[in-house]
Amino acid sequence: MHAGSLFAIGGAEAKLRRRNVLRAFVAEAGGADARIVVIPTASSLGVEVVEVYRAVFTALGVSTVVAVRPESRAESYDPDLVARLDDATGIFMTGGNQLKLSSFVTGTPLGAAIHQAYHRGAVVGGTSAGASILSDHMIAFGSGGSTPKQRMSQLAVGLGLIPGMVIDQHFEQRNRYGRLMSIVAQSPSLLGVGVDEDTAAVVRQGHLLEVVGRGAVTVVDGSNLTSNAYTAKRTAPLLFSGATLHVLPAGSHFDLATRTFVRHVTPVPPDEVREVQAAEADLRRLARDIASDDVSPANYARRLRRGRQHRPSEEAQPTAMVDPQ
Amino acid sequence: MHAGSLFAIGGAEAKLRRRNVLRAFVAEAGGADARIVVIPTASSLGVEVVEVYRAVFTALGVSTVVAVRPESRAESYDPDLVARLDDATGIFMTGGNQLKLSSFVTGTPLGAAIHQAYHRGAVVGGTSAGASILSDHMIAFGSGGSTPKQRMSQLAVGLGLIPGMVIDQHFEQRNRYGRLMSIVAQSPSLLGVGVDEDTAAVVRQGHLLEVVGRGAVTVVDGSNLTSNAYTAKRTAPLLFSGATLHVLPAGSHFDLATRTFVRHVTPVPPDEVREVQAAEADLRRLARDIASDDVSPANYARRLRRGRQHRPSEEAQPTAMVDPQ
Incomplete structure (x- = not known):
């Protein structure tokens, strides 16, 4: 069932030098033989952003880069547009507004085609908004800050390629510990995953996470959590006691199913x-x-x-x- | 041995309205009968800062507020200055530069007098720098950011009123998850304690922590930590896997000795x-x-x-x- 892999990038991945994250995406998609579909719907500059990724993927040796850009929910029902995903080996969703992306794509034939590509063996992922949308429960928006507070963040429905987790991005750079914890406080069954910029959480076989890139992936596990999130007043700091915390730099391997750290291999320069x-x-x-x-x-x-x-x-x-x- | 209590405030405690933190300090020091010694050595505006706290403590009903302000290590050997602590029921150290404070006070007769006051039953604490200095291992300085990185922070020797923990302040406001974790990554035996602004960690009987104020106290427990901090390169993000995390808002009680959450009592407005x-x-x-x-x-x-x-x-x-x- 999990033939493909997922690629959640925390935003601002390097595009000119030290392109380790996008290089890893290309490798995961099949290298020179990759056929990558770029979905720029989250971006307000959709056309320009496609050209940026077309240039980068081409520089990394990819021969075929195709844009699929629904600009309404109706367009995601267009069979011609959906058909462009038929032989994709990689689907890359750009950053921007994840609610725009999810409300145009989730539950449409285009959304179904993304699922099919994933189960056929493609790598599906993206950066920032394109990372958040991968999970079933998606952070729609929220405010920054280290301390979790009531109503700090909002959930919506994502693509659902991976269950049981919520993915946040720009994690270190926008100080998002608080908003990730506020989600886990209300829904301790969700594993909270925060991805730093220029960093990717790569998930293979539906549960084996590997970290690539310059920063870290932070995992917040509320399995044994004690919280007052079901009763705390609006904007009050939340009790969030007994969570297990994992900060995982490049080379770390983590099992999302058992919620356990597997190993760390120092990446060789x-x-x-x-x-x-x-x-x-x-x-x-x-x-x-x-x-x-x-x-x-x-x-x-x-x-x-x-x-x-x-x-x-x-x-x-x-x-x-x-x-x- | 632990007759007194400790009072670690994360900085920027309210001085005009909703002075819950300083009101709690005054109550801990004996209320109207309190005799509070203010040590403003960390501040560069020592004289002015004493006047601020004198005004606030007086407004809160304290009759006696005394300044003790060594401006060199030598002055902390002055018997007249040290004698002013003899009948203190509360010792309050102001914010500023904790290395200035610790290098002028730690290991001197003034430092010993602070220990004696604590063991006699006084409340000893302070805000920002005055909170950091309470522990044996003290964060001297460091840089902000959520993700722990090698050499992000530096330890020095504090007053040592409480062993086995390290106290950071302005925790949420200055985004100090990373620096606290970088310390615990190198020394997993230390319990990392981060205190938000306008918030206090009150420690009684040497191990029972209660949270007072507007924000939260974050506890990072590395008892089961896996880290690469002994080998990671300068500025590299650190592996920090398996820590237990507690975010504790006002009304939370935590046992520092057993490292367990005790209970949360919703504070009544x-x-x-x-x-x-x-x-x-x-x-x-x-x-x-x-x-x-x-x-x-x-x-x-x-x-x-x-x-x-x-x-x-x-x-x-x-x-x-x-x-x-």
Whole structure:
């Protein structure tokens, strides 16, 4: 049932340099073979925002980027528009007003097509509003601040691709601890998930969350919560006692079904990745040389020195490092 | 050993109206009989700030307010200055720079006199810097933001009136979730306590915390924490998984020793208190009338009406409400 994956970005993902979040989205959608549908309905500058994402996805090697832009609920019933999702491997919803997006899409044939794409194996996600809409219960709007207060935030109905959680975005940058907790205080069965900017919560198999990007994903689990949210007066600070808190930076893995932290793998910086790849290439050459039977460590070092001379763009390195002398 | 109480205010407590926090401090210090020592060393406007608190405490009925203002570490060794704490029932440290306060006071005879006053039964506390300094491990400074990051905050040594916790202030208003968690990430044995503005964490018997005021006290318990703070790189977002979170508004009681929520009692608004007191006075009068044996409910209502006429400042009320007719 969960063939695809979900991609909830906290907004303001890098588009020019260090595009780790959008690069991960493209990889999840199939890389060069990806066929990405951009839905910019949440944005007021829908046309322009499509061009931005078309440029970024193209720069990241994607050959096909298609815009699907319903500007009313009626348009989400248009069979021609809905058909454009038929062979999508990725669906990307932009930021903006999630209530506009959800009220135009949720419960329409376009909404159903997004579900079908997800169950067929596509990655479905987006940034900011496009992240909030993924869950069944969606934060519609609310105010900032660390301390949860009564009536601080409002729920509406999202796409429902994932049940039992509520997704907030711009989490650190707009100080949204309070509004996320105010939702969980009223509905402790919902897992509260707050995504920082330039950061993504990637959900695979419907429950395995991995964090990608520059910030963190904050998970608030109210399983054992004591709260007075059912009785507190308007704007009063809420009692919110006994929640379990997880702040998960890039490389963290979390199981949404069991609500448990799985592991953290320190992401390796791209520079180190290139170094390791170069070292692996050297090792492969060494293995070939050994196989071709004309090798000793000293021979290998000499050959390496000769090889280096053919690649003048590389930095000169002391050959003593690979010389057993 | 814990005869006194501690009073950690998150800064910006109301001084003109709804002075619930400072009123609670005065009550804790003995009300009209209180003898309050104000230590304004953290403030750069020490003289002026003493006059502010002298005015407020006097307005709240305190007869004796004394200033003790060391402006160097040497002055905290001055026996005359230290002697002014001898019969204090309350010690109030103002806001400002907690490192100035702690470096001038901690480990000096003045610091020892504060400990003695506390163990003798005085209430010791303060606002902002004056709250931070109460614990053994003190947040010296740090930067704002929701997500904990490596090197976001710095510890120094506080007065040590309470062990095992670290107190942050202006918690909601300056978005200090991140910095409090960054401390607990490195030292999970410390209980992180964040106090909002115009709010106080009152600690009695060395471990029973009660919340007073307009905001909330946030408690971060890292007993079961998984973190990468021992290895994360400078400024990287920290893994902070499995903490227990408590947001405690006014009327909440929390046991710092067992790290458990005790109960929440909805504070009654002052208007309701006055109404109940008036009703109680009426009931007492009724009881007296019954005792003096000339009473029936109709008699009582008539008498009440007559009583009302002598108090013309009160609003006219329909007497039918107390008339059994």
